[in-house]
Amino acid sequence: MRAVVFENYGEFPSLTEFPKPEPGPGEVLLRVAGAGACHSDISVYRVFEEGQPGAQKPPFVLGHENAGWVESVGSGVSERVTVGAAYMVYGPIGCQHCRKCAQGRETYCENAATMPYLAVGLGRDGGMAEYMTVPERHLIPLGDADPVAAAPLADAGLTPYHAVKQSLPYLNGGGRYALVIGLGGLGQIGVQVLRALSGATVIATDVKEEARARAEADGAVTVAAGDRQVEDIRELTGGRGADAVFDFVGADPTVSAAAASVAQGGRVNVVGIAGGTHEFSFFTNPYESYLTNTYWGSVGELWEVVDMYRAGQIRPEIERFAMDDALEAYRKLEAGEINGRAVVVP
Ligand code: NAD
Ligand code: ZN
Incomplete structure (x- = not known):
């Protein structure tokens, strides 16, 4: 599959072939509907250096603002997850064993320093690709709401x-x-x-x-x-x-x-x-x-953001980019030429 990959510290990402992922136990495979290009990605690939707090080790697929359709499920995933339905992705991934994770505040995981990554698209492969894997508990149903315009709400909302x-x-x-x-x-x-x-x-x-x-x-x-x-x-x-x-x-x-x-x-x-x-x-x-x-938000709050989006109280203005033009989205973001949020639609 094609993906936007952060390959080396300090370097602009590449649009390249990348292995299609397989969902592990408790994970689903999502066909990505949209992936927002966040200004933080520019810090990820331009600013952070190895070993610096916040730096995430390349290579990995960018994209921490995602929504998509469940394509298939790994072992042990609940039957409540509907194959073919649209879901929003809660990006931060904590240890699941500390009090902050228990509160759904995985951004403030007490074991973040020993986790292999911070989030999808931040150390773990994200959604600037045709497919991504996501732990089941990170899915929020979108119902009949548009998953493309929803994608940036995972962080920008x-x-x-x-x-x-x-x-x-x-x-x-x-x-x-x-x-x-x-x-x-x-x-x-x-x-x-x-x-x-x-x-x-x-x-x-x-x-x-x-x-x-x-x-x-x-x-x-x-x-x-x-x-x-x-x-x-x-x-x-x-x-x-x-x-x-x-x-x-x-x-x-x-x-x-x-x-x-x-x-x-x-x-x-x-x-x-x-x-x-x-x-x-x-x-x-x-x-x-x-x-x-403040840093990002909790999974419970993302459910509330989705409610506001479905109620029409949040109306993200987006600029769509095809996968072929994904790097152009980042070029324009760096130049301050994006109106609202750039969303890559693979
Ligand atoms: P963006 O590029 O979409 O928007 C930045 C806006 O700020 C632009 O409209 C730009 O014109 C404006 N701007 C720049 N300099 C300005 C100035 N001196 N005075 C007034 N306006 C100015 O960026 P974004 O994706 O919305 O991200 C905004 C910031 O938030 C970035 O630093 C990003 O890394 C950060 N961020 C933080 C978190 C968090 O959890 N704390 C999460 C996501 C993004
Ligand atoms: Zn934790």
């Missing part, structure tokens, strides 16, 4: 959903403001989730005008990036700042803008992994404000 859900206590009440920085694959869904789950005014900012226009269509008030960005955000919030801030870029300028825009007692959540830092001291931050980071 789940990650903002988890971040927003944790911030809801800060947005609960009248006159609250949420700020979303970076309106790409994750940020566009972040705006939709905030609009659906909170009554807060959503302020959204991005360097790209098309990205801001998308957020406006989803009900956000937008602010351009640049010199006046923080001032404009302060003005929109009546000088108070935003009660919850989500940074879906995570670079020095966005982490600084996030910290400068948060209200007293508010919460900044850095989701982007660009490695930006921010000074924290008694004098540099609003009183009783919180600075945190």
Whole structure:
């Protein structure tokens, strides 16, 4: 079968022939419907070096945002799994023997350091291929919902959903403001989730005008990036700042803008992994404000994301790429030329 393979640290992936996988015990073979190209993949193949925290050893098939149809099942798989039906894939894979895994929070597996991989498409072969194998417990039924547009929700939906859900206590009440920085694959869904789950005014900012226009269509008030960005955000919030801030870029300028825009007692959540830092001291931050980071989300939360997708509350804007053009999807993602999320349709 054909697959997008990360072959060596620091190198652009290849589109190449790869052995079709066989489902092991408790696993299913999925015919992939769609695989989202996440900005984190760029860090996987361009930024991480061997031995660095987060680095996943090549070679493996990329693609940690997947949905597809069950083609066949391995030994011991429940008869409740329907061959031919469409399922969403929960990507993170933990040890299954610790308290975090027991809670369905495999992202925070206590034995992650000794696991051979973090997730499908992150150390283990992922879904940028015609077929992939997935442990049965990682499947969420999609019913009659479109599995192609669903695919990116496995990360670009789940990650903002988890971040927003944790911030809801800060947005609960009248006159609250949420700020979303970076309106790409994750940020566009972040705006939709905030609009659906909170009554807060959503302020959204991005360097790209098309990205801001998308957020406006989803009900956000937008602010351009640049010199006046923080001032404009302060003005929109009546000088108070935003009660919850989500940074879906995570670079020095966005982490600084996030910290400068948060209200007293508010919460900044850095989701982007660009490695930006921010000074924290008694004098540099609003009183009783919180600075945190979140990584992906739980399998239970992904069930909730699927519910929102099926209810039309989450509407990912996607650009489809045939397998032949899969590398073009990554080239465009690196160049900032993707609108919404690129999905490879094998
Ligand atoms: P993307 O490329 O689809 O979108 C990024 C957006 O940020 C683009 O619209 C871009 O124009 C905008 N942007 C870039 N620099 C900016 C700046 N200085 N100010 C304002 N906007 C700016 O990326 P994505 O796939 O949505 O991922 C976003 C980030 O989140 C990446 O760092 C990615 O690696 C990370 N990520 C984190 C998790 C997690 O669990 N924490 C999960 C998935 C992705
Ligand atoms: Zn575990």
